[in-house]
Amino acid sequence: MPRHTASRLKSVLFAASLALSASLSATLAGPSLAADDLKTAIFAGGCFWCVESDFDHVNGVVETISGYSGGTTTRNVTYENHTAAKHLEVVKITYDSSKVSYDELLDVFWRSVDPTDAGGQFCDRGHSYTTAIYTLNDKQAKIAKASKEALDKAGTLGKPIATEIAPAGPFFAAETYHQDYYNKNPVRYRYYRFACGRDKTIERLWGDQAHRGIEK
Numbered sequence: 001m002p003r004h005t006a007s008r009l010k011s012v013l014f015a016a017s018l019a020l021s022a023s024l025s026a027t028l029a030g031p032s033l034a035a036d037d038l039k040t041a042i043f044a045g046g047c048f049w050c051v052e053s054d055f056d057h058v059n060g061v062v063e064t065i066s067g068y069s070g071g072t073t074t075r076n077v078t079y080e081n082h083t084a085a086k087h088l089e090v091v092k093i094t095y096d097s098s099k100v101s102y103d104e105l106l107d108v109f110w111r112s113v114d115p116t117d118a119g120g121q122f123c124d125r126g127h128s129y130t131t132a133i134y135t136l137n138d139k140q141a142k143i144a145k146a147s148k149e150a151l152d153k154a155g156t157l158g159k160p161i162a163t164e165i166a167p168a169g170p171f172f173a174a175e176t177y178h179q180d181y182y183n184k185n186p187v188r189y190r191y192y193r194f195a196c197g198r199d200k201t202i203e204r205l206w207g208d209q210a211h212r213g214i215e216k
Contacts, residue, residue, distance in 0.1 A: 037098045038062065041105050041140070042069060042168050044088040044132040045113040046121025049189060050198055051091040053182040054112045057215045060100030065092045066174040066181075069134055070166070077172040083128045090134065092171055102140055106147045108213035109133070111206050115151070118162035123196040134168035141165065157205055 045051040048066035055064050068077045071087030082089075095105065113121060113131050120129040133148075135141040144165045152161050173179075182189040193199065203210045 034098070037096050039095055039097045039102065040136055041093045041095065041102060042090055042134040042136065042171065043093065043105075043109050044070065044090040044130065044134070045109065046089070046124055046129045046131065046198070047192075047196070048089040048091050048174065048178065049181040050193055051089075051112070052180070053189070054211070054214050055091060055093050055105075055108070058095075058100060058105070058108055058213055059215060060096045060098075060104075061093055062096055063094040066090075066178045067092060068172045068174065069169055070132060070164075071169075074170050079175055079178070082172075083126065086127060087172070088128050088130060088132055089174075090132070090171070092173075102143055103147065104213065106133070106144060110147070110151060111209050111212045112202060112214065113163075114201055114205055115161045115163040116157050116159035116205075122198045122201055131163040133163060133165045135165065136168050141167070156209075 043051060043055075045054075052064045052066050055061050067090055068082040068087040069090045071077070071082065071085040073081070073085035073087070077085065077087060093105065115131055118130065120126050121131065133144045135144055148161050148163065148165060151157075177184075199211075206212075
C-alpha cells in the first residue's frame with residue numbers, strides 16, 4: 001500500500017474512533033440538561049453535612065454545596081467566624097426542575113428537620129444551626145410561605161413552625177473539608193448523626209412521613 005494511502009487511512013480511522021468514543025460517552029452520560037431546567041434552592045437545616053447528604057439522595061438534585069448565609073458579614077466568611085456574624089449553616093441546592101419541583105424540595109426539607117425548634121437542631125444548639133428557607137425570587141417566596149402556612153394549619157407537629165423564610169443574601173461556600181463530608185469521612189459522619197439523635201428525633205416527629213423523598 002502506498003505510503004500516502006496508508007497515512008490517509010490512518011487519519012480516517014482515527015477520526016472515526018474519536019467520533020465513536022464521543023458518541024459512546026454521550027450515550028452513557030444520558031441526555032444533557034437544558035440550562036433553563038437548572039434551578040437553585042437554599043435551605044438551612046442544622047448541620048450542613050446532614051442536609052447535604054439528605055438532598056444528594058433526592059431524585060433530580062444535581063449538586064449540593066455546603067456554606068454560610070443569612071448573616072451580616074459579607075467578606076471572608078469562614079467556619080471560625082460565621083457564628084459571630086449571625087450566619088447560618090446552609091446548603092445551596094442545584095436541581096433539575098424537569099425532575100423535581102421547588103414544592104417537592106420543600107416537602108423533603110420539612111420532613112428532614114425539626115421545624116418547630118427555634119434554638120437549633122437536635123444536639124447542635126445556637127442560631128447558626130436554626131432552620132431557614134432563603135428564597136431567590138418572588139415565586140419561591142410565595143411557594144415557601146404557602147407551604148409553611150399549610151404545615152402550621154395542619155398541626156401535624158403540634159407546635160408552631162419556627163423556620164424563617166427570607167430573601168436570600170450572599171452565599172459563601174464552606175471550606176473544602178466540609179464539602180461532601182459524609183462521603184469523605186463516612187464513619188465519623190455516621191457516628192455524629194447517630195449521636196446527635198437527628199434521625200431518631202425526625203422519626204418521632206414525623207412518623208411514616210420522616211425522610212419522605214430521600215432515597216437511601
